[in-house]
Amino acid sequence: MKGLNSKWPLDFSKITGCPMSILPLYQEAIEDITKRMGAGMAKFICKEVETIDDYDEYCHYVAGLVGLGLSKLFHASKLEDLASDELSNSMGLFLQKTNIIRDYLEDINEIPKSRMFWPREIWSKYVNKLEDLKEEENSIKAVQCLNDMVTNALIHMEDCLTYMSALQSPAIFRFCAIPQIMAIGTLALCYNNIEVFRGVVKMRRGLTAKVIDRTKAMSDVYGAFFDFSCMLKSKVDKNDPNATKALSRLEAVQKICRESGALTKRKSYVIRSEPRYNSALIVAFFIILSIIFAYLSANRINGWVQNCMVSTEDLPLFPSVYICYSMGDA
Template sequence: MNTRKSNDLQIELNYAESLNYCLNILPNVSRSFAIGIQFLSGELRKSVLVGYLLCRIIDTVEDDLSLSILQKEHYLKKFIDCFKSFEECTAYTKIAENLSGDKNHIQLVANSHKVFHLYFSLSQTTQLTLTRWVCEMAKGMISFIKRYPNGIRLATLDEYKEYCYYVAGTVGHLLTDLWKEYGSRVSINVFNKLQSNASVFGEALQTVNILKDIAWDAKQENSIYIPSDILKKYGVSHEAILNENLKIESQNAVREILNLAYNDIDIAINYLKNIPAFNFRIRFFCIFPLFLAIATLKKIENSENILTPEKVIKVSRSEVKKIKIYSILCALSNFFIDRSVKKIF
């Protein structure tokens, strides 16, 4: 075998290894997104896979409690540099040695060069899409890390929405750009409709996650996302949000964000209804996490334990299976969507 053929074979083997790694690590860092991504096919599946894992890498850095603010800022900036050359990606893997927390997330950072290996194999258009929105997310994270060096304490609803845009609205735009590139029958008219609600689609899911983890975030990650101006309306502060003596007042404040979540969910449902039924796989990818979010939201609304650190609000496996079935039906036609939302949840 000549040298050129040998090199080509090595590149092909490395690519296969990188793809296999990314597919295998995915369910370990997000079971729900793994279900949606596995439902996609071809280059779109690979593009969404890479996009999700890139976002998970910077989320791991942002959430790490053992890192200083300067370290987080430095590592996020170095991550942005990885989009410029593969050499930067190889060096970036070393930061995993300084991370603490979930071992699967740390392992992902340690193998981030494999994610970027796939990234550089994508079309130029896809690379530009991922670079634009993932870097937008990273820059937003840097902004909030510097703004709140002692732990996030959001002040206003506008600031809450700004935060949700950076960590989730960007994902909505990233996905929408990919639907345009790979989705059959996603015309300019359809794309424009999707684009107008793309940010809210991502933000709706983020708000549900925030509501689900209020106590956990406050206790374990030193982050409180319920805006202080809303808490003050009910005589509560960030410091007292988990105070048992102010439980009713805190729950009333949280209800305002709950109402925001329902409003955003309605917009997100309109977003997915605008995706042509021909794009069955894309519709399922969007519907499944949205239905999971709605099911979670109902549990939050009916729970008295959302401000109790020891209590975990979770959708059961049997419920997830049911939601998956209904998501498949709704992916076929908009007719089933409203009925499913009303009857199931």
């Protein structure tokens, strides 16, 4: 059998031979997860994501099961203890929900048909149709809906920290930790950000490189989660419908990070804002400075006039004319 390009024949014996070459324990884990994932994704071909339960179920099939499968593979390798299904599922859901939130515009503009993964139970509180969120006149409602979605994703953070804190293999730890840090960083950028509905929002390459380079131990994860949760927390508008819930979840994670004792002697992932000065004080300062300058200028002009033996009463009222007149006589 050949593909569309006859120069590249498809040799399925090599494709099927790959999984057959690994240990039976690994084969069983992959086979089980693949079957369950396929059946679950098929279920949503004709079924829309209506409720939050549907949303969690869909994310479970496409990502949560990956978490379960990886946990089984890690355990089969004898490098890790077997993690609970709940924690493994949360690892997948946190990543998948982040992708769904970030990729709203790409998914809604998909041709020939939009891909709609945001649950109706959430977006219907703000607009009549999911695609209405990208319209400029719905900007305020769109951001509120976005914040609702991010707040929903934050519920998985504690499980993710618990899962990663139990990992023992350095290689497996980095494999799991780096994507999770990228996820919380992406959510921090997306939160309260209308650009999610206008274009692409993602972490800068330099920051991504820092995450990859610095993530070596659980202390690095605690530090990153603390930094990005602080960044996200600073963007929470207290008037937002889900502000209380978002702040509660962020503060719970920050508490875990603080209690880990890992927040000292570390490099921050987030550039701290410079101190902000009161604008009224700045304006007052410049007004006073202007008055002083005007006073000194007037005295200087009067001095020039007196030196030139010219009466100020005989001169025009504008200081610039005073200066020209006195300089001309000199």
